[in-house]
Amino acid sequence: MSASTPRVAVVKFASCDGCQLTLLDCEDELLGIAGAVDIVHFLEAGGPVLSGPYDLAIVEGSITTAHDAARIRELREQAKVLVSIGACATAGGIQALRNAADVQEYASVVYAHPEYLRTLATSTPISSHVVVDVELRGCPVDKGQLLHVISAYLLGRPPRLDSSPVCVECKRRGTTCVLVAHGTPCLGPVTHGGCGALCPAFDRGCFGCFGPADTVNAGALVGRLRHDVSPGTVTRLFHTFATDAPGFREVHALEEVDP
Amino acid sequence: MRETQGRVLDVAALARVEGEGAMRVRIDGDTVVGVELDIYEPPRFFEALLRGRGYEEPPDITARICGICPVAYQMSSSLAIEQICGVTVDGQLAALRRLLYCGEWIESHALHIYLLHAPDFLGYDGGIAMARDHRDIVERGLRLKQVGNRLMELVGGRAVHPVNVRVGGFYRLPDLDALRAMVPDLQWACGAALDTVSWVAGFDIPDHRGEWDLVSLAGDGEYPIMGRRIVTSASPDVVPVEEFGSHAVEEHVAHSNALHASWDSRTYLVGPLARYSLNQHLLPPVAREAASAAGLGSECRNPFASIVVRAVELLAACTEALRLVREYEPPAAAAVPVVPRAGVGHGASEAPRGLLYHRYELDERGIVLDATIVPPTSQNQRAIERDLWQVAQAGVSLDDAALTARCEQAIRNYDPCISCATHDLDLRIVRA
Known part of the structure; x- marks a missing residue:
């Protein structure tokens, strides 16, 4: 060398x-x-x-x-x-x-x-x-x-990493929305992209393994997810692979104040 | 005369193993007086963090114990939870699971044989240095590894931490055309794996006999990958997976962040040598013939020959994968419905490094109350240390550099996965 x-x-x-x-x-x-x-x-x-x-x-x-x-x-x-x-x-x-x-x-x-x-x-x-x-x-x-x-x-140049959320990658890919069409809980709207929306392409919801997207409205998604699943399930979904990242970390508090 | 009084061989950071460990061998005169495999990989407390999680989560969560063998964790956990819920996954869904698992065996064994272990026999410090002189061979290894990864991507969605595994089966059935298009690659892989067996059989393999019992799953008409019965070299009795915990006992020792295990109070070994010695009659004929041509008998207790056994298993996995792809007919559904219920379940499968046991207790909502995970490397740690002692003693006349290299090779014989072994420092839950 x-x-x-x-x-x-x-x-x-x-x-x-x-x-x-x-x-x-x-x-x-x-x-x-x-x-x-x-x-x-x-x-x-x-x-x-x-x-x-x-x-x-x-x-x-x-x-x-x-x-x-x-x-x-x-x-x-x-x-x-x-x-x-x-x-x-x-x-x-x-x-x-x-x-x-x-x-x-x-x-x-x-x-x-x-x-x-x-x-x-x-x-x-x-x-x-x-x-x-x-x-x-x-x-x-x-x-x-x-x-x-x-x-x-x-x-010698900075990398270009798309910061679109998984939800955007999923739309680009043309996958049917698992949340809207099947009521499958999905973190796609609040999760940082990069996987190419892999999980929805396999008929399952995103579980947030790329962590929070740059701008996250987790509260709105929590409200939507509760139509389909229990509060405990929603909490666990946010608190798995990026539990302590800003954007996901606050969800526990949201859960607790809401009866 | 060379001064050997108070010799200490210290390797602060072992290379070509998964995870972080160190080795220390202490020699007084011509006698080995101490051997430690120090596992300093930080603990990550998986069993503690599984408590309170949903019954559908352990396959995804426990996969993160090990990036090298995530499928093993997904399968052992799924089997345990399915037992609680009274669900049986069989037919083509079970075949797809076996195919996914073959992908992991191919990937992991090719990685270990070509990049991690062969350099020890050929005098290189790693696969990349070896590629400078043996580019074609290393490229063959990488392509074999790629075939394994491709199978995991097709069936599991991605090679590291597949997303398509769920309790009850899969989220989506794999693309049939893409799967069938794997046939030529798998045919090539079978030939390359056969060449791999011949290649490693030609290595200068040190003589050594490990003194430990052998433990593996029993095959049910086929070489064991997933199963519910355990066989050992110590007894003709077959042990149901449910009784694993009454035979295997783990203890926490001071120098390691992994637990040491014994089986019926005796040192034991899991992994390729155990699987081969207890189940070689179940290998596909081509793999059995290759084993015989490579000079393996009906039993192999030489850890230095584990590279040959791994190559035989690589051939078996490629052969199995080709058969499974050819025979695959899509089932009606991607998964069997699973309704949670309270209970205790046990699951076991053969990770590339050996038997991986999971036990879960669920409440009636399907929430995990308790989890126990016993990975292969923590079961093997006592055997590795015993073996290291013998190897160091046998080589005590070598100079420090040569003896250190021999001892490191002795550790790599076991393909230790330190990330796995360390996941569970909290296993010793003190219960009233």
């Missing part, structure tokens, strides 16, 4: 590995990417494990331990460009359900040996700890969007 070849690190925090697997799932492009950059740190894939500085750091997972909170700050100092990928890294992930729970109660009742644990009371996105240059949504991220972000970086 020449001195000008970008040094790339892929780094994981609390997560399922699925977003970095999405990079390995780029079977047609993987060897091409590996030829265009110098992958100097990607534990899951193997290869060298070198320290920074890095030109590009791709980060998966949320921050749930004091050790990881320190680790992401060190990584930020070492990385010229930092891209966080996936619902854990951009919204805290499903493990952020702990944020609304009584963690002391968990600790005293649930663990055999809570003294062995080293964990924080919250699961927070990377952007709660350091400045993030690009956020890529999804649980998991979309392969095409991931390739786009990497390509844009290599071309």
Whole structure:
């Protein structure tokens, strides 16, 4: 590799590995990417494990331990460009359900040996700890969007990520509305696009795995969803893969004040 | 003379495994005195967060335990909840589930064989470095992996965390033309998988015999992927899935964020070696013949040979997928109706890394009161550590770099999935 070849690190925090697997799932492009950059740190894939500085750091997972909170700050100092990928890294992930729970109660009742644990009371996105240059949504991220972000970086231009909600992607795709036609609860109107409206195309409602769209009127959607399903179902729908993201996080309060 | 007093081999961050772990081997003179597989991947508390969720949610939620084997989680959880609700998914819907699961086996096994494990045998630090010298072979592995992913996309909607699985079956039946168009790819994959078996059988595979019991699902006329009965090498008795919890016991140890399991108080192993040794008579004939040609006997207890067994299973999964696609006739509905009711249910399936057990308790509205998930890697952790001890002792005369590499290879033999193993630190719920 020449001195000008970008040094790339892929780094994981609390997560399922699925977003970095999405990079390995780029079977047609993987060897091409590996030829265009110098992958100097990607534990899951193997290869060298070198320290920074890095030109590009791709980060998966949320921050749930004091050790990881320190680790992401060190990584930020070492990385010229930092891209966080996936619902854990951009919204805290499903493990952020702990944020609304009584963690002391968990600790005293649930663990055999809570003294062995080293964990924080919250699961927070990377952007709660350091400045993030690009956020890529999804649980998991979309392969095409991931390739786009990497390509844009290599071309030296900002990525163009459409911020339309899933509902708009669904209309573009020409899928019959599952909410209007079948009464299937769907978060499409309030969920950030990027998946291409996958779930409605499979006859199911969107469950919000790309997190809240840029502008969200969750209250209006909650009112509509209640025509078809119980308040508990509506609450759970908002509080799954992006439970603590602004736009979804407030829905619990809406639920409680309404008899 | 080389000074070996107080040697410590430390790998702070294991590479080519799923999730975050470290290894420490302590040697005093010529004797290994300590081995730890330290799993420091942070816990994510899935069993705790499942409480209070709806009966239809565990397939989507538990998939997020592992991006490498989400289908395993979707299937084990669906089977458990269907048992509570008195629902049986059979016929072509069960065949579609098996096809989806074959896609996951193909994807996961191809990833492990080609990108994670083969580099150990051929002296590379990873698949990308290996591709510089063996581009055609790595491309064959990537294309095999892609065929697995394509099956998951067609049946499940996407390769990581499929969206089309529900309790009772699927949301939508797959596109029939697209499925049939997979036949040429699957035919190619069968040939490529057969070549894979020959390729890995030619590796220089260290001699080693693991001393543990083997545990897997029993096949019901076919190589086991989903099932309700468990077989072991220790006893001729067949154990119903409902009794899993009275045989498998997990304990929480200080150095790991995963739990250590034993079966009837003995160390045991799940995964390809166990499945093969207990069910090889159920492999498709082509896979059985390939196993025999590769020198595998009726039982395989050498973890270093797991790459050969994984290749045989890759061939079996490609062969099965081709058969299932050819025989597929769309059923009348995409799912069996499910009405929730109160009760306890158990589900198990064979994740690529081994038996994955789920247990749920629902109330009459279908709300989850309690959940237990026992993934393969936490079941294997005790076996991995025991094995690591033996491998380190046998190689104690090697220099530190060579012995460390051998020990890391010994861990990768098990294809450990640390993300899975760590999901459940809260498993030890203290009940009155």
